[in-house]
Amino acid sequence: MKTENELVLSKADKNKAAARLLEMYEQMFLLRSYEEKIYFLFLEGVMPGTIHQSQGQEACAVGMLFDLRKEDYMTSTHRPAGHCLAKGVSLDSMMAEMFAKSTGCCKGKGGAMHTGDISVGAIPAIAITAGGMPVAVGVGLSCKMRRTDNVVVCFFGDGASNEGAFHEAMNAAAIWKLPVVFVCENNFYGASTHIKLVTNIENIADRASAYGMPGEVVEGNDVELVNEAATRAIARARKGEGPTIIELKTYRRCGHSRNDACAYRDKVEEKEWYAKDPLIISKNRILEEKYATAEELEQIEKRVLQRIEDAVEYAKNSPDPKPEDALEHVYAV
């Protein structure tokens, strides 16, 4: 028999879990809708540049970054939109950057692959494979030397795991016990090359033991599982116990970049993964646990879609940079 007090507590816990999952779902839906909108605008030829999208990988970004503070940091890759939205970069400023406007988060100088906003801890994305990993080591070193308990979450892909920078960064973070959480989003393909063709082990996280740090393999499309792993690694980092590798098995719903029909992927494999879509997993759980009704979820989705339309309007109405603005910001003053 549970006491009345315990029943109240467990109800409170359930409410908390419900609120968290609903918020994570809303964030994931924002990431998905943002990138879908970008994709259509890109196809329409409204946007310049290229795109590297992360539809299908939303649970990785949201689950990992959900409990970070504004003062914590995040480093990202050539596929940064989801990470940046989840770290709190403003939707308007990201959309404006995609439209190459002066109100963009990088004032039109960065573009999709360098999205970021250091004022919310999102280091402008580094689009050289594994290039952000040594930088994350420096950010972690800085957090430690300044005697803060801030942490840095460092995203990289399976392809990055065979770069020299990966090894140098992992080793340094481990020997100095830096507050870095290394997050491998293993979507199985470095552009068109399957990870099995270029790596002899099953799990990238198995390499953790080579550096004397913990490694964990997690179902990357389940936002709650990702968040649980994140909680463990972040707590460890905050306590000064050092870095962790979290490998999130996930899958792109999109091509590597523009005009990629993914002819190198097996269609059965695609079907299996699409059935494990992170939004579907979360939505089903919300309905099963009765955290919300289908109508309530629809309301959430409507709200998000409106925010995206507003961001597009904002971006379209924003001024272009002046051509000669290109000559500014080469040096900090």
Add this chain to the structure above:
Amino acid sequence: MAKMSIAEALREAIREEMRRDERVFCLGEDIDIPGGFGGAFTVTLGLSKEFGHERILDTPISEIMIAGAAVGAAMTGMIPIADVQYGDFLFCMMDQLADNAAKMTYMSGGTVSVPMVMRAPVGATTRGAQHAQSLESFFTHVPGLKIICPSTAYDAKGLLKTAIRDKNPVVVFEHKLLYGSKGNRAEKSALSPVGEVPEEEYLIPFGEGVIRREGTDITIVANLLMVYRAMEAAEILEKEGISVEVIDPRTLVPFDYELVLSSIKKTSRLMIVEEDTRRNGWGAEVAAQIAEDGLYYLDAPIIRVATYDVPIPFAPVMENFVVPSAARIAEAARKLMKA
């Protein structure tokens, strides 16, 4: 005034800035291991006694990480002074320097700054081709970096202090034969210039060259070791009645074109001497810029004396042949006078 070698002057600059600002720290390979070298040329020797090993951070042999960590720390509130043992190792970290350090401020629309210093010894010293190169021109080409090259103890201290306080990545090229390192780290053929360094604090702004020797017939622009070779050549030439003005730009980015222009108004002849290989070198850039801005002050073509376009060979007789010597500079000057 204290008499100091360049190694000592650099060490003093680091010490003073680390005392002044707790954000400043050093990282690199072998920079202050107990019983070790204090960096390849003793610059950081003993600093951990005062600042501890947390701020004088010995790293694994991981050049990509050293540069990347400097970038990350610099972006988030620290001021790293990173170090490589030999300039040639900068190639290992080129992505971090050229793609991250140099571009982060720009790509972020000016919202991020990267106040870091990257120190690198250059110069041919009978170590063969991979511990010998002068790399200034690889880096002067990169927008977003500042490049300095002190050739005296006074400049070494004043320029390094300015570099540490700059909000941008600054690459410091130091010459192995000019350090004046002591003990078993001393170089056999080193010049060991010892100079007066004031006790009181001073900073040297970037983009201000100095005239090392005044003259009226030829202007020679030279950096690092080549300043000394040019001075030696000027001595020889003076006896032959040729008066040479030697300019040490001290910083390559930014570069003091005004000083060179005002000098050639007087001499009407310009020679550039660099230890970097000749093709597409910083000397070529200076020559082109002066041709654009000062062609009509000149009575003769601009000439360059530089290391021949070969990797640095080991045999001293060959190394001495490919790197500009005082004799080669003097010979080029004689020809220039007849041009």
